[in-house]
Amino acid sequence: MSDVADVVVVGAGAAGVSAALVAAGAGARVVLLDNGPAPGGQYHRPPTMSPMWARRVAGLEVHQAAGRITLRHGVFAYAAERTTDGIAVHIRGDDRHADVTETVVGRTAVIATGAHDRHLPFPGWTLPGVMAGGAAQALVKGSGVLPGQRIVVAGTGPFLLAVAHTILSAGGSVAAVVEANRPVAVPLARAGLATGPDKAAELAGFVRSLARHRVPYLHRHRVLAAHGDVGVTSVTVARVDSDWRATGPERLIACDTLAVGFGFSAHLDLLGQLGAQLTTSADGGLAVDVDADQRTTIPGVYAAGEVTGVGGVDLAGYEGLLAGVAAAESLGLTPRLSAASVVHARQRVRVLERFADELARAFAIRDGWKDQITDSTIVCRCEEVPAARVREAVDALGAPDARTVKLLTRAGMGWCQGRICGTAVERMCPAEGATHDTAAAAAAARRPLAVPVPLGAIADHHAADERITP
């Protein structure tokens, strides 16, 4: 490879952009890869931009003009590996140009690939109009389009409030916010204002927004099923206990859209391919293991943002800063940051991680979600695998883990590679029903390709390459 960057950053969200700015500020040559049309990730979506983010983007532009940062947007990283030159990230074009491939190599890499909404199946969840909370957010913030006329927001976690707030702010109608756990005020009080005053204020603002629009915030309630023929027309909602088991009378809420989510799942594909040690996060999902400098267990590979444990946009920014510092220093460069700002970032990371852990415990997935899963409820949306087949694999065929269920039923073998059904399948397995088995989860989440690539494109691209394996 003739052209090796100092740092290749994958993901231009809050974490990746922070890392890129710090590394470039230290004099590093940075390549910043992102699959979106502009920097911002899932949170900062143009044309909606905060003044803080506008400053970051302006900073990027200064470094781009000076040749220190090369921003490649609209590219999808499909694989990463260690080579004799450093860390090679294989990319392809967007879906219009999926067969255009290229390899970008950095002496170091910062992986900041973010997360998507975590899902659990329920009867009717494949109906059009049922979508992720993140999908609703992206539509409103990115495209200026409301997902529907009358929207129910459901699942668990403070993100539900953010979704409802976004819809309401855009003039949309929210029929109810249905939170399966206790209301957001409880963990906020426990975490204490000292651990996150800005976050607490933000969440309190969301709750006030609901009150102002007279939107019911139904906590300890769950959507048991979505109904409709060619699209969702109503949802059944019931009160639930602390295990999410329905205890109260059922009621029907009419809606044309259900925005749903149960926390987030990190995009760990590239880190898994590189061989980085994965761990179980406070929310029960997988995350990559990093030290206080955002180093993974693979030399030269740093990680920041949701991949290190879901914690939100502010935590991601500080982690990105620290990753940028560590990557630059490993190359013998000196970041142009005051010692105080690095100390501040470390302190904020500790505080925000504690806050995230508190939220993760308060908004954990409880077992009662399984009660409504009938034999015909689709678990794997891609391969259209119903719950009966997953249960047969576990109960009759003795499948101990999600990977075996996949081999027996095809659940997780389709387009999304288990990103959507993985949480449910794992929790339907006996070995992992109660406690999360990191090794089994990591095996199930092993994906040789992070995004589909035409085989011909891979063959052409890698025909003449030589490389070492981790």
Add this chain to the structure above:
Amino acid sequence: MSEFPIRIDGVNVPARSGQSLAAVLLVSGRRSWRTTRIAGEPRGLFCGIGSCFDCLVTLNGRPNVRACVTLAEPGDVVVTQAGTGHE
């Protein structure tokens, strides 16, 4: 923000620059634009950020394009998709 039409199943539909194909499809009144391979069930937008592959369409003759992460461009021809998109 410029406005332009794109073609969806043979009909002109208004789009704005920066909008995803999924947003344009929704604005056009569609909630589903694909049927599944096995049961032929309707699907539309689900994850909305490129992870689930539920929102696939055939774009300018290329099947299995994610409508949620592909921005509309002038001249685009979208065809709603059945099954694998290769039939």
